[in-house]
Amino acid sequence: MDLFQPEPADLRSLRENAPVHRDERTGMWLVSRYDDVRAVLADPRRFHPDNALTAVTPIPGPVLRVLARAGFSLPPTLANNGTGTHADLRRLVSRFLTPARVAAMGPRIAELTAERLDRLDLGRRADLHPALARDLPAIVLLEVMGIRDVDVEALKAWSTASLELFWGDVTPERQHELARPAAAFHQWLTSRIKAADPEGDDLFGALRAQGVPIRDAAGLCYFLLIAGQETTTQLLCAAFHAVLRQDGLWPRLDEPGVAGACVEEVLRRDPPVSTWRRITAEPVTLSEVAIPAGEPLLLMLAGSGSDPDVFGEPERFCPARPNARKHLAFGFGRHFCLGAGLARLEAEVVLRETARRFPDLRLASAGPPPMLGLLSFRAPLSVEVELGDQHHLAGRRPGLQQFVSAGRVGQR
Numbered sequence: 001m002d003l004f005q006p007e008p009a010d011l012r013s014l015r016e017n018a019p020v021h022r023d024e025r026t027g028m029w030l031v032s033r034y035d036d037v038r039a040v041l042a043d044p045r046r047f048h049p050d051n052a053l054t055a056v057t058p059i060p061g062p063v064l065r066v067l068a069r070a071g072f073s074l075p076p077t078l079a080n081n082g083t084g085t086h087a088d089l090r091r092l093v094s095r096f097l098t099p100a101r102v103a104a105m106g107p108r109i110a111e112l113t114a115e116r117l118d119r120l121d122l123g124r125r126a127d128l129h130p131a132l133a134r135d136l137p138a139i140v141l142l143e144v145m146g147i148r149d150v151d152v153e154a155l156k157a158w159s160t161a162s163l164e165l166f167w168g169d170v171t172p173e174r175q176h177e178l179a180r181p182a183a184a185f186h187q188w189l190t191s192r193i194k195a196a197d198p199e200g201d202d203l204f205g206a207l208r209a210q211g212v213p214i215r216d217a218a219g220l221c222y223f224l225l226i227a228g229q230e231t232t233t234q235l236l237c238a239a240f241h242a243v244l245r246q247d248g249l250w251p252r253l254d255e256p257g258v259a260g261a262c263v264e265e266v267l268r269r270d271p272p273v274s275t276w277r278r279i280t281a282e283p284v285t286l287s288e289v290a291i292p293a294g295e296p297l298l299l300m301l302a303g304s305g306s307d308p309d310v311f312g313e314p315e316r317f318c319p320a321r322p323n324a325r326k327h328l329a330f331g332f333g334r335h336f337c338l339g340a341g342l343a344r345l346e347a348e349v350v351l352r353e354t355a356r357r358f359p360d361l362r363l364a365s366a367g368p369p370p371m372l373g374l375l376s377f378r379a380p381l382s383v384e385v386e387l388g389d390q391h392h393l394a395g396r397r398p399g400l401q402q403f404v405s406a407g408r409v410g411q412r
């Protein structure tokens, strides 16, 4: 099995035959059953998050020196912080992501979607990744964090390079190439944070106002400005593919509750954050397998969402399943994703608005798309579609609610 490109059959085989299994190549323990993954995430005392942002391919000395010269560091702040400073930093960031602030972004997300749909060349093919999914989540994240004057294209280049540097199966030459944009991103963050107004209404100012050391603030923002938008781009691409593959589901996305239910089902079955890491703080036993202290665990979030002990007929795309939101795509417990509400809203609005405008849109090819294959991030890299005719009227197919409650949407 290729850990960077696992197939559903690989994950099934792991769950059934080796639910807690040490991978010789990476030295990590693969944990694939839902109950085990959830138990690990729920227990921050025995399972620490310190290795969450450690480079998967060890970074060689010369590349480390490029990063060090730029002052690059990722001290424990949020996802990689098992210490007592986590709660305050989490509280600070969550002030920008309250349910009210997130809900208020709905009309703006619809507006950004409409602008991008307006630019599509009607009657032609389009790739919805660059056309719609690529920059929209970055713009939304920057706005919700109050961060202005950002070159969004530069941010995307920095963040895609950073994802590959930290989660890719990369050669030393490639690491060298990737270290430059990663370092440039960190330096840009450091200078913006140093220049921020502690009285300001933005995240940088809030970090200064709270007296967070510059090094910690830069590390926190580095993670947040990557995790808070690349993952949503990936979710959008996965969602377009999943929904468009279900017979007759696409034009029904404008019915109440359907787009949101589809998003949950994508998160369960094709989660963009496909794995996440922890480290054992003491000797533990999981699924009757003893693991010593200090061992890295790779939690197979993707496999956990297809565990038949929790989700009946897990391979089936079934937006009406009653327990779809039980998935672990956003983690669980103390480090549960702070942006879950925003990511859900973005995906729901973008899907619905696109389907409203182009109810006849279809995938250009039935074949599998090229996939992003990083250890913890897995999603289609393109969404080639034929647009079909454009419509402005919504709600042409009444009665879907009836299908949702009867549990039949998408089950064909």
Ligand code: HEM
Binding pocket: 041, 049, 078, 079, 080, 090, 093, 097, 141, 224, 227, 228, 229, 231, 232, 235, 271, 272, 273, 276, 328, 329, 330, 331, 332, 333, 334, 335, 336, 337, 338, 339, 340, 342, 343
């Ligand atoms: C589809 C989109 C997303 C997915 C699948 C996702 C997934 C995750 C996962 C698996 C974790 C680790 C949870 C754990 O350790 O238990 C996490 C943490 C986090 N996510 Fe997300 N995320 C997404 C979008 C976002 C967005 C939009 C933001 C910000 C606006 C965000 C901010 C964070 C933060 C700050 C943490 C660390 C929380 C902590 O350690 O206290 N994420 N996310």
